[in-house]
Amino acid sequence: MEGMPPRRGRRFRWSVPLGRVAGIRISVHLSFLLLVALVVAYPGPLGIVGGLVWIVIVFACVVLHELAHSVVAQARGGRVHAILLLPIGGVSQIERLPEGWVNELLVAAAGPAASLLIAGLAALAAVGFGHDLLPIDLARGPVTTRLLWINLLLAGFNLLPAFPLDGGRILRAALEPRRGVEAATRAAATAGRVFGGLMIAAGLLWDLWLVVIGVFVILGATQEQTVTEAHLRLQGVPARVAMRAPAATLDARWPLPFPHSGGGPWPVTLDGRYLGMAREHDLTASTHGTVADVTDTTVEPLRPDEDLGRTGLDKLIAADGQTLPVVDGGAVLGVVRIADLGPWLERPTLGAGPPPRR
Numbered sequence: 073m074e075g076m077p078p079r080r081g082r083r084f085r086w087s088v089p090l091g092r093v094a095g096i097r098i099s100v101h102l103s104f105l106l107l108v109a110l111v112v113a114y115p116g117p118l119g120i121v122g123g124l125v126w127i128v129i130v131f132a133c134v135v136l137h138e139l140a141h142s143v144v145a146q147a148r149g150g151r152v153h154a155i156l157l158l159p160i161g162g163v164s165q166i167e168r169l170p171e172g173w174v175n176e177l178l179v180a181a182a183g184p185a186a187s188l189l190i191a192g193l194a195a196l197a198a199v200g201f202g203h204d205l206l207p208i209d210l211a212r213g214p215v216t217t218r219l220l221w222i223n224l225l226l227a228g229f230n231l232l233p234a235f236p237l238d239g240g241r242i243l244r245a246a247l248e249p250r251r252g253v254e255a256a257t258r259a260a261a262t263a264g265r266v267f268g269g270l271m272i273a274a275g276l277l278w279d280l281w282l283v284v285i286g287v288f289v290i291l292g293a294t295q296e297q298t299v300t301e302a303h304l305r306l307q308g309v310p311a312r313v314a315m316r317a318p319a320a321t322l323d324a325r326w327p328l329p330f331p332h333s334g335g336g337p338w339p340v341t342l343d344g345r346y347l348g349m350a351r352e353h354d355l356t357a358s359t360h361g362t363v364a365d366v367t368d369t370t371v372e373p374l375r376p377d378e379d380l381g382r383t384g385l386d387k388l389i390a391a392d393g394q395t396l397p398v399v400d401g402g403a404v405l406g407v408v409r410i411a412d413l414g415p416w417l418e419r420p421t422l423g424a425g426p427p428p429r430r
């Protein structure tokens with residue numbers, strides 16, 4: 073899998089960082105501990121140690137799958153910050169996807185290709201060691217055989233032609249040259265909802281885990297469609313057109329705490345120049361120090377001419393409170409909030425006329 077609205081600079085919520093590979097932060101979600109607890113409580117044929125080692129091996133395969141997406145995305149000019157491991161698989165957070173359907177095709181295909189490569193190596197090893205390739209059993213048998221099948225499963229599942237899976241992206245990329253990006257996105261999202269529904273139906277008959285994955289696929293498909301359409305509708309809209317101005321700013325030297333205002337987050341300035349963003353909660357909770365102490369200086373502001381559809385929206389989705397300042401030469405010109413983008417997001421057709429009046 074890949075995608076999900078990117079988050080920049082920050083850690084994932086409820087996750088533990090494991091380290092970095094090729095500049096990409098790898099974290100594991102805390103719900104992963106549930107899986108570990110399950111293995112300890114119900115060891116199965118592999119035993120507790122064998123079960124835990126197997127979990128580590130499976131997740132290494134997922135990491136390699138996600139890294140393949142990330143490395144290709146970076147090679148094609150994209151930027152990847154982090155990979156999050158969930159019990160149901162991995163999620164790459166690609167900040168800036170390289171544009172164009174050829175790039176999307178290459179990035180999407182890289183993950184399943186990596187999984188198929190590992191499966192091939194595992195099959196060679198299994199034959200070399202004289203292990204049987206059948207039956208398909210992920211809970212027992214030689215590790216080479218299990219490695220072969222888990223990676224075939226990873227590749228096969230992700231190649232289903234349905235958003236938000238890799239196959240859905242490949243489908244969209246294939247449809248885009250003839251049908252345009254919006255129709256192609258709708259088709260891939262519809263396929264996602266259909267496949268998700270089939271998984272839920274099959275899961276109710278055979279395995280509840282499939283129900284969970286089916287729900288995830290349906291939600292992911294719908295979210296993917298919404299985010300893609302938002303990107304398209306905001307293309308050509310510069311940040312300065314959508315910003316509220318002038319913006320209320322806080323001086324970095326002001327003492328804490330602040331009284332509750334119910335607003336924020338606020339841009340903070342030092343000697344009239346943008347310093348970072350401060351959240352309402354931090355401003356009111358700290359009983360000593362100054363505004364500078366609770367200012368997040370890693371928040372990268374929007375430029376006045378920054379295209380919201382290309383990069384601005386991704387930054388806004390990832391930003392605390394979905395609010396970002398617009399800064400030019402150090403001066404804060406205003407703030408853009410996702411909540412204020414409604415007039416553009418509700419445009420009935422794309423590229424029809426100038427941005428709506430507000």
Ligand SMILES: [Zn+2]
Nearest residue numbers: 073074183238
């Ligand atoms: Zn993938």
